[in-house]
Structures are given as structure tokens and as C-alpha cells.
Amino acid sequence: MSVPGKEPRAPLALTMGDAAGIGPELALQAWRDRYADRLPAFVLYADVALMRATARSAGFDEARIVPVADLSAGAEVFEDALPVFPIPLAEPAQPGTPSVNNGPATISAIRTAVADVAAGRASAVVTNPIAKSVLYGAGFEFPGHTEYLGALAAEFWPRDPADPVMLLASSQLRVVPLTIHVPLKDVPALLTADKIIKTARIMAASLRRDFGIESPRIAVAGLNPHAGEDGALGSEDSEIIRPAIEALQAEGLNVTGPLAADTMFHEAARKTYDAALAMYHDQGLIPIKTLAFDEGVNATIGLPFVRTSPDHGTAFGIAGKGVASAASLKAALKLAGEMSARRRRTGTT
Missing domain, CATH: 3.40.718.10 (Isopropylmalate Dehydrogenase)
Incomplete structure (x- = not known):
């Protein structure tokens, strides 16, 4: 009524x-x-x-x-x-x-x-x-x-500019995969500092506007094991991801990383950030579907309207x-x- x-x-x-x-x-x-x-x-x-x-x-x-x-x-x-x-x-x-x-x-x-x-x-x-x-x-x-x-x-x-970004959300974790439905072998070539910067900006804006977080904290995953191990396990983390994070920090955004993906999703680590930016589909979706398989939500951010969907x-x-x-x-x-x-x-x- x-x-x-x-x-x-x-x-x-x-x-x-x-x-x-x-x-x-x-x-x-x-x-x-x-x-x-x-x-x-x-x-x-x-x-x-x-x-x-x-x-x-x-x-x-x-x-x-x-x-x-x-x-x-x-x-x-x-x-x-x-x-x-x-x-x-x-x-x-x-x-x-x-x-x-x-x-x-x-x-x-x-x-x-x-x-x-x-x-x-x-x-x-x-x-x-x-x-x-x-x-x-x-x-x-x-x-x-x-x-x-x-x-x-x-x-x-x-x-109104539209830059749709897929964000998976639950009460325990929010995560965005930078690349989505592409073969794993193609992911390294698709990573660019500009793409990381643009996606993190969209995330920060949505966390403020849609989730009511005034000063959002974003954790960025590395691509390679141990975030590249100082170049021993890959150069993308130091040559692409880290410079993007430094540029975002220079803008005043609270962004950290690149972090080793195998240690950034446990309970204590999740308390240090409001959303995580993963480099590829499974890196981000495995943890959230493990934590909240039945309650996870797919939210498309970066749009001039609100859209959500079940995460299945x-x-x-x-x-x-x-x-x-x-x-x-x-x-x-x-x-x-x-x-x-x-x-x-x-x-x-």
C-alpha cells in the first residue's frame, strides 16, 4: 500500500x-x-x-x-x-x-x-x-x-558514458575480474596499465555511489604466482600492474598491490580492503564462489543504471x-x- x-x-x-x-x-x-x-x-x-x-x-x-x-x-x-x-x-x-x-x-x-x-x-x-x-x-x-x-x-x-564492468559481490567479498571470458593463454597480452587504471576508477566510483563507502580500499592481485617474485616468475606484475597502481595512488585512490593471489582472499586479508581487482576470470571467481556459492551477486557497475543478477x-x-x-x-x-x-x-x- x-x-x-x-x-x-x-x-x-x-x-x-x-x-x-x-x-x-x-x-x-x-x-x-x-x-x-x-x-x-x-x-x-x-x-x-x-x-x-x-x-x-x-x-x-x-x-x-x-x-x-x-x-x-x-x-x-x-x-x-x-x-x-x-x-x-x-x-x-x-x-x-x-x-x-x-x-x-x-x-x-x-x-x-x-x-x-x-x-x-x-x-x-x-x-x-x-x-x-x-x-x-x-x-x-x-x-x-x-x-x-x-x-x-x-x-x-x-x-552518459557507459563502461560496464562485472563485479561479483557477497557479504564476504567483492571482486572484479579485469579480463573475463577469454582463454587463459590470452590474458597476459590483454593486460595494460590503462585498462587497470580505468577499471579501478570505475570500481572506486561504484563503491562510493552504490555501496556507500566514502573512502574505498581496492586490492589488486598480481598476475603470476607470488606477484611475479620480483621478476623471477614473470615481468607483467612489475612492468604493467605496479605502474598502474602507482598512477592510481598518485590520484589519491587507496589502491594496494600487486598482491599474491594465493594469500589475499583469506579472512584476515579480506578485512584490509573493500573490493579486489583480479587479473582474470578464475582468479576472482573461484574465491567468491567458494565463499558464497549460493548468495553471490553479479552486479554490472559503470552503467548509468543499476543492474544485478544471480551469480549462476x-x-x-x-x-x-x-x-x-x-x-x-x-x-x-x-x-x-x-x-x-x-x-x-x-x-x-
Whole structure:
């Protein structure tokens, strides 16, 4: 119920992800636990028939799936039913069996959600997992969610620079991988001082704006074992990473490193920084998934809007079996609500 004289907060825009994955059932679980877990109101962008079928198979009352054409009604509907903004599928979805024909609907859900945030109808975007290989067959031209969101940001916020960066967050660790989905053998050639400096600046800005940390501390991992061992185990740490850190320090940022990656993620070490910058995918994702496999959140920082996502995939192997955990999605919804609230309070975008 809205408070008299106070404009209600726009709901979060939650996309269905791949219709054959676990996204639809996770959305139902999150709505079911909305009060117990104190979740912000959200509207699900999905096929209505899909959600009613998912509700039936999961033992939910399908009458609690309510289509909404106007997001302003979403928060009101959310109290008693799951509001669904209709994104029709080309064909009925079968749990665990993705269809290229439904790829355009997956893409449409993301695009529509971002457009609604740009128009002020939604406060942030939360995306359920997609299957990139399925979308490629449907003509998707981006490596993944992050790159597509960057393109949408440039389209809907043409005056605001968009430099999307993937940050994985949990209560125990925040980490950014400098390079993401590339072969390990290609990582050294992709490291540049400019890339490290740019990414660390984006991290510092987001830690202040989105996480409320006034003086953020960033720890930078070395590339090689023991951060190169003074050149004995590789030159990248001393020739690329260290000069970048010194440049950031000269700007007044609290950045340390390069640190040996095998000793920077234990409990005592994590207390010395607010976020870590890893040099490659597994260097950063192994520790956070070990610490918070079920509760980790993928947040895209460096965008003019808030976007979060569960830190897991479509899980086709367990889709429709009622065993998927919604813990990460709930954490993503909470974080999106917190980030958008901070931006609203401070008047930042």
C-alpha cells in the first residue's frame, strides 16, 4: 500500500532469463518469500502462460500470476500476486530444453526492462540467467549480458558514458575480474596499465555511489604466482600492474598491490580492503564462489543504471524439478534495491 502524500518507489524490473532454465521458478520462489526475506517489489518480464504453467508444476496458485500493462500498478499488485509484464514466447517452453525460437523473447525482456528504467517506470534491472549459445542462434551479437547492457545504455542514455564492468559481490567479498571470458593463454597480452587504471576508477566510483563507502580500499592481485617474485616468475606484475597502481595512488585512490593471489582472499586479508581487482576470470571467481556459492551477486557497475543478477547460470539440468535455490536471486533483488535507493538519495545516476 502506498503512503499518502508520498510517491511510491518504482518497482524493480526482473527479466525471466532463458524460459527453459530455472529463472521462472526462481522468480516464483522470490515472490513467495517476499515478506520473510524483506524483498523490494518487482515486476517480472515474462510470458504469462509460462509463469502460470510454472506455478502449477511448483504447487503455486496460478491465479496469483497477474499480467500488468502499467508498471505503476506493479507495486500494488505485488502485495497479493506476482505482477508479470507480458513478453510472449514464440512457442511453449520445456524446462531443461532451450529453444532458439524463444531467444528473441529473452532478448526483448532485457531490452524492455532497461527501457522502463530509462523512462523512470522501474528503478533497476535484475536479470535471470541466459544461455548465450541459445541466443547466438537467435542472432544475438554480443558476447553476453554485460556487453548488451552497455549497448543499451549507450542507446537510452546517449549523454552518459557507459563502461560496464562485472563485479561479483557477497557479504564476504567483492571482486572484479579485469579480463573475463577469454582463454587463459590470452590474458597476459590483454593486460595494460590503462585498462587497470580505468577499471579501478570505475570500481572506486561504484563503491562510493552504490555501496556507500566514502573512502574505498581496492586490492589488486598480481598476475603470476607470488606477484611475479620480483621478476623471477614473470615481468607483467612489475612492468604493467605496479605502474598502474602507482598512477592510481598518485590520484589519491587507496589502491594496494600487486598482491599474491594465493594469500589475499583469506579472512584476515579480506578485512584490509573493500573490493579486489583480479587479473582474470578464475582468479576472482573461484574465491567468491567458494565463499558464497549460493548468495553471490553479479552486479554490472559503470552503467548509468543499476543492474544485478544471480551469480549462476540457467541450470537446465535441474530446471522444473523444484530443487533450484533462489538464494542468489533474492540477494540480487536486495542489492538492486539498496543500490538504486542510494543513487536516488544522493541524486546520482
